[in-house]
Amino acid sequence: MSWRADLVLTTAARAEQDSTVMGATSRMFVEMMRTPQGRTLVLDVLPATFPWVRYLPAHDVREFSVELVEALGAAAELDNTAAVAQLITEWRHTAEVHADPELYAALTTDSGEDYGPVPARSRIVSPKHGDRAAPPPGEDEWDVRFANGEAAKGWEQLSTQAASNTHAAWHLMRTDPAPATRTERHHRLKGELARGAHRGDAMDRWQIEVTAGGRIWYLLDVERRTVWIDRASTGHPKATDR
Structure with missing residues (x-):
């Protein structure tokens, strides 16, 4: 999976102005979060800025607000907003769920x-057990398995719709299912969805964006070096796009 980043040209003066505004805004939010009244105000304005937060439970909204302010403060110091954009994407994808x-x-x-x-x-032959053939994982590779029948059906639909991207996702899960550097298309979910369970064991939950709407969600079984796909889908809720 690859995509092209847009090239934007600007003047040094404009870039410095943007950095100054970003820094001032970030410091303002950081100071607001130091008081109960300020934290309440930030929580009140979040839905106007990020309409999709209305889908998050209250405790996740509070967690998002704290992480956002911290990321804004760090971005102002480093003069780099990439981490802020990544954080917002991860929370928006969590709201989709x-x-x-x-x-x-x-x-x-x-x-x-x-x-x-x-x-x-x-392609998957049938939803019955034992019908799926895949090469065994090699040295330093992960075993990628379906956690349920719905995940298998969703995978087949994704493979039909976007074969190349689905294969690329399989390769990512096989070789690097928990990358140190997260991207907008491959990252953990946030809040209460950051962890899930399979066979009673708690595990980190990750997501891969296969297409504009297609997603793969999986759990990472570190002890057994196994990726458990518990859902794959060709579409996602449009409500969070607003």
Whole structure:
């Protein structure tokens, strides 16, 4: 999966002005968060700036506000807003899950199942156990497996819709399922969805954006070096786009 970044030209004076404004705004928010009244005000204005926060539970909204202010403060010091943009993307993708009750239920339910290895390219023959063939993981690779039948069906739909991107996602999960440097397309979820469970074991939850709407959600079983895909989908809730 690759995409092209847009090139924007600006003057040094304009860049310095933007940096000054960013720094002042960030310091203002940091100071506001030092008082109960300020924290309440920040929470009150968040929905106007980020309408999708209305899908987050209250404790996640508070966590988002704290992380956002901290990221803004660090960005002002470093004169680099990349981490802020990444943080907002991760929380917006988390809100996507909360906006879909069926998806939320699926990701917060421990199926305790094993539907076999995920094929790299070949389509799934049937939803029955044992029908999926995949090469065994090599040295330093991860075993990528379906946690339930719905994940297998979603994977097949993604493979049909975007074969190349789905294979690229498989390769990422196989070789580097928890990258040290997160991207807008490959990162952990936030808040209460940052962790999930499979067979009773708590694990970190990650997401890969396969297409503009397609997603893969998985749990990372570090002890067994296994990636458990518990849902794959070709679409996501449009409500969070507003």
